[in-house]
Amino acid sequence: MSRLLALTSLFVVAASCGTASSTPALTFHHDVEPIVQKSCGNCHATGGIAPFPLETYEQVKAQASAIADAVSSKRMPPWMPSDSCGQPFVGDIHLEQADIDTLVAWTKSPLEGNPADAPTTKATLATLPHVDTTVKMSAAYTPDATLTDDYRCFVIDPALATTRFVTGYNIIPGVNAEVHHVILYVVDRAQALAEDAKDTAPGWQCFGGTGINTKGALGVWAPGAGAVAFPSGTGVAFGPDSVIAMQVHYNTRAGVRVPDQTQAQLMFADRAVTNAYLVPIVGDGFSIPPNSTGYSYTFDQPNQLGFDLDVWGFLPHMHTRGRHITMTTDSTCLVDIPKWDFHWQRVYFRPKPTTLKAGGKLSLNCTWDNPEARTITWGEGTSDEMCFAFVYTTVH
Numbered sequence: 001m002s003r004l005l006a007l008t009s010l011f012v013v014a015a016s017c018g019t020a021s022s023t024p025a026l027t028f029h030h031d032v033e034p035i036v037q038k039s040c041g042n043c044h045a046t047g048g049i050a051p052f053p054l055e056t057y058e059q060v061k062a063q064a065s066a067i068a069d070a071v072s073s074k075r076m077p078p079w080m081p082s083d084s085c086g087q088p089f090v091g092d093i094h095l096e097q098a099d100i101d102t103l104v105a106w107t108k109s110p111l112e113g114n115p116a117d118a119p120t121t122k123a124t125l126a127t128l129p130h131v132d133t134t135v136k137m138s139a140a141y142t143p144d145a146t147l148t149d150d151y152r153c154f155v156i157d158p159a160l161a162t163t164r165f166v167t168g169y170n171i172i173p174g175v176n177a178e179v180h181h182v183i184l185y186v187v188d189r190a191q192a193l194a195e196d197a198k199d200t201a202p203g204w205q206c207f208g209g210t211g212i213n214t215k216g217a218l219g220v221w222a223p224g225a226g227a228v229a230f231p232s233g234t235g236v237a238f239g240p241d242s243v244i245a246m247q248v249h250y251n252t253r254a255g256v257r258v259p260d261q262t263q264a265q266l267m268f269a270d271r272a273v274t275n276a277y278l279v280p281i282v283g284d285g286f287s288i289p290p291n292s293t294g295y296s297y298t299f300d301q302p303n304q305l306g307f308d309l310d311v312w313g314f315l316p317h318m319h320t321r322g323r324h325i326t327m328t329t330d331s332t333c334l335v336d337i338p339k340w341d342f343h344w345q346r347v348y349f350r351p352k353p354t355t356l357k358a359g360g361k362l363s364l365n366c367t368w369d370n371p372e373a374r375t376i377t378w379g380e381g382t383s384d385e386m387c388f389a390f391v392y393t394t395v396h
């Protein structure tokens with residue numbers, strides 16, 4: 001008996017030695033912590049927007065099976081574009097397959113390893129090369145107690161005396177745990193101030209747009225995205241008659257509902273730049289039948305300007321019934337989002353522009369599911385839909 005035991009343990013030792021020498025066991029500090037810190041940490045931080053922090057070995061180990069599921073199904077980190085269209089994108093946060101494999105393999109036997117192996121430099125978010133003005137919401141706002149998702153537009157007024165070119169922006173959330181995403185619209189000053197003055201609370205309720213005369217959108221900010229700098233040498237003209245309507249999506253699922261006063265940082269051109277235009281692509285001719293799944297609509301926007309345009313970036317937009325959105329030019333697939341999630345919309349810039357020829361067209365294809373017993377059409381409300389995009393363009 002004892003000889004048998006001895007033999008067995010010999011085999012065990014031999015086997016584990018063999019494994020150890022060919023592929024060292026994955027450990028938290030050596031293999032997992034660098035990935036989690038870089039790709040999860042900006043949201044899964046103490047007091048962050050995600051429901052739990054992923055900062056320590058114990059916290060990550062406690063979520064091991066949920067993490068394996070979330071990363072292998074590509075729900076996390078939240079990055080919507082498919083790999084097969086439009087790549088590469090600037091600021092892409094998706095995980096490489098090798099990192100997914102590492103995370104999943106580790107969760108099966110979640111060893112801690114040696115704390116001395118932990119990454120020494122902490123991953124940080126992109127910041128702006130220079131910040132020219134920082135504008136706060138005029139007063140703090142507490143998300144509506146009756147809503148889990150409260151969408152509100154606030155006036156952000158850079159108070160410009162002359163027209164300047166915006167070349168980048170960043171958002172500093174007042175309360176990380178409730179600011180889920182932010183869209184910066186360019187709107188008419190007088191109208192925005194009038195809308196804001198309608199009640200005593202700061203801002204006004206808004207959802208699919210601003211509800212007032214919108215000239216364009218500077219872009220979207222989401223936690224974990226960091227600052228957005230527009231393509232080098234380009235900028236968006238912003239005049240004294242405009243202000244920003246900053247739409248904040250407050251999500252109070254994490255259980256935090258406290259006053260928030262979010263700030264926007266803006267960067268202006270310090271030398272001559274090419275004027276970029278945020279062209280709206282408005283596919284409003286759809287009518288989604290009641291109780292339908294996979295209803296699809298294509299909108300073609302011809303370039304009737306008589307000259308070629310360079311398309312640098314785009315902000316595709318649907319509401320919560322949207323399932324799939326694709327943007328293409330005649331020759332190029334710009335972005336394909338097979339699992340649309342209203343909560344994770346973004347502006348996607350590509351490192352090089354795509355030329356949209358004079359007479360060419362840009363197409364938006366939108367697909368929705370409509371589980372309701374009513375037809376759904378275009379509108380700005382939560383129960384309406386959109387097949388829409390802002391496109392960041394310059395003259396070619």
Ligand code: HEC
Binds near residue numbers: 063077222
């Ligand atoms: C941009 C912010 C952000 C990043 C980056 C992020 N998460 Fe999340 N995560 C969230 C939010 C917010 C939720 C809550 C559910 C939701 O809103 O979709 C969540 C939920 C989860 C959940 C539980 C729900 C589910 O879908 O399984 C897991 C597990 C998770 N995240 C793991 C991760 C991991 C692992 C990473 C990094 C590889 C990561 N997350 C990166 C914001 C983020």
